[in-house]
Amino acid sequence: MxxxxxxxxxxxxxxxxxxxxxxxxxxxxxxxxxxxxxxxxxxxxxxxxxxxxxxxxxxxxxxxxxxxxxxxxxxxxxxxxxxxxxxxxxxxxxxxxGRFHPRSLDGSFLLVAAGSGITPVLGILRTVLTSGEGRVTLFYANRDENSVIFAGALRKLAEKYPDRLTVVHWLESVSGLPTPASLGPLLAPWATGAEVFLCGPAAFMAAADVALRGLDVARIHVEKFQSLAEDPFADVVFTPEVAEGEPLEVEIDGASHTLAWPEGRRMLDVLVEHGLAAPSSCREGRCGACTCLLTDGEVEMVNNEVLDATDLADGYVLACQSMPKAGPFRISYDS
Structure with a gap:
């Protein structure tokens, strides 16, 4: 890429x-x-x-x-x-x-973050308030008052949107480490029917996830901080092969292409080998950059740490991890 x-x-x-x-x-x-x-x-x-x-x-x-x-x-x-x-x-x-984003800006949102997990959450919060009609509750955990990133920006947003934004801070220096038992009652008033976005250190997310599973939430989106094992900036050299395979129809950048998808090859490798500018980053099934919509055919993903049950039910797959199972295939990328 x-x-x-x-x-x-x-x-x-x-x-x-x-x-x-x-x-x-x-x-x-x-x-x-x-x-x-x-x-x-x-x-x-x-x-x-x-x-x-x-x-x-x-x-x-x-x-x-x-x-x-x-x-x-x-x-x-x-x-x-x-x-x-x-x-x-x-x-x-x-x-x-990445897929850590709302599909609509007009619903009810519960944003749960800790530490630098506020970063993507703040982008969502700002966008919902300025471009949508949704109501937002932010629960934000930090070590102490001095470690609260964007404290000033959050205070100004709360003052500007008092009827649409609620900010709840948790400081470990005051209340200790958050646990499922302590988080549940705090999140419950804003959880019913809300779309939840969760980001932060692994231990915090594990505790928050347990607490949220016991509440009536519409959907939980999770963003994980993970280092990449491979370097997506390195030149990837593929040797084009004349190979037989099931037809793979690809809609990308407003154009349609039909390729042969050989057995035993990952979808992304086939797309890149044929010169298509398919989006990608980690190539490990962790980031979601290569997500596409599968409308025909059946694939098997080697690894998936991004797409949840709703994504899979809607037909989304990771091109970097998809192996052909039953064709012919048709995929498309969001414009």
Missing amino acids: TSYHVRVAEVIPETDDARSFVLDVPPHLTEVFAHKPGQFLTVRVPVEPSVARCYSLCNAPGDPLTITVKRTADGYGSVWLHGNVAAGDSLEVLPPA
């Missing part, structure tokens, strides 16, 4: 260990970087060994493209970004991707 070098317009200190990097997207790339609230950017960390890291966007679509990165002691990417990137530098990135 094509990567782009984008200039850093501003670096904003949010807390002692969190910074926002505002990117200056040139006009000719506006469409390439159009995104949905809650999506992420894949950033190349250009040190040896070169790696890629995914960082969530905190801005609403239409506002300056912004990622927020919390530095951790063993964070290969976060340490490099905090120590080496300043205004005027450029970052090599892939276009926005």
Whole structure:
């Protein structure tokens, strides 16, 4: 997938260990970087060994493209970004991707976050309030008052939208670590019929998930922070083969293509081998960048850590993990 070098317009200190990097997207790339609230950017960390890291966007679509990165002691990417990137530098990135976003902005939303998990959640919150009619409750857990990322921005939004936004803070310094037993009663008043978005450290998400499963929620979307084992910026060389296989009809970028999908090959490899600009990032079934809609045929996914039961029922699959099972096949990518 094509990567782009984008200039850093501003670096904003949010807390002692969190910074926002505002990117200056040139006009000719506006469409390439159009995104949905809650999506992420894949950033190349250009040190040896070169790696890629995914960082969530905190801005609403239409506002300056912004990622927020919390530095951790063993964070290969976060340490490099905090120590080496300043205004005027450029970052090599892939276009926005990910499925952690609402399909409508007019429902009832319960956003549950901890630490830097606020980043994609804030993008959703801002977009619902400014472009939709939905009501939002944010439950936000942090270590202490000084570690609350976007504290000022959240306070201003709560003041501007008092009838549509409720912000509930949890500080471990005051209340201890959140548990399923303590979270359940706090989340219950806003859970009924709400679409839930959950993001944060693994232990927090596990506790919140248990609490939410016992409540009447419409749907739970989960965003996980995971390092990529492969480097999506590395050149991937495929050797074209004349092979037989079931027909695979692909609708992408407004055009339709029919390919042969050989047995034992992953869908994404076949698409790239035929020169199609299919979106992708991790190639591990973890990020959802390669998600497409399967309308004909049956596939088997080797790994899936992104799509939930509703996604699967709707026909969505991960191209990077899909193996042919029964064809012919037809897929399409969202425009």
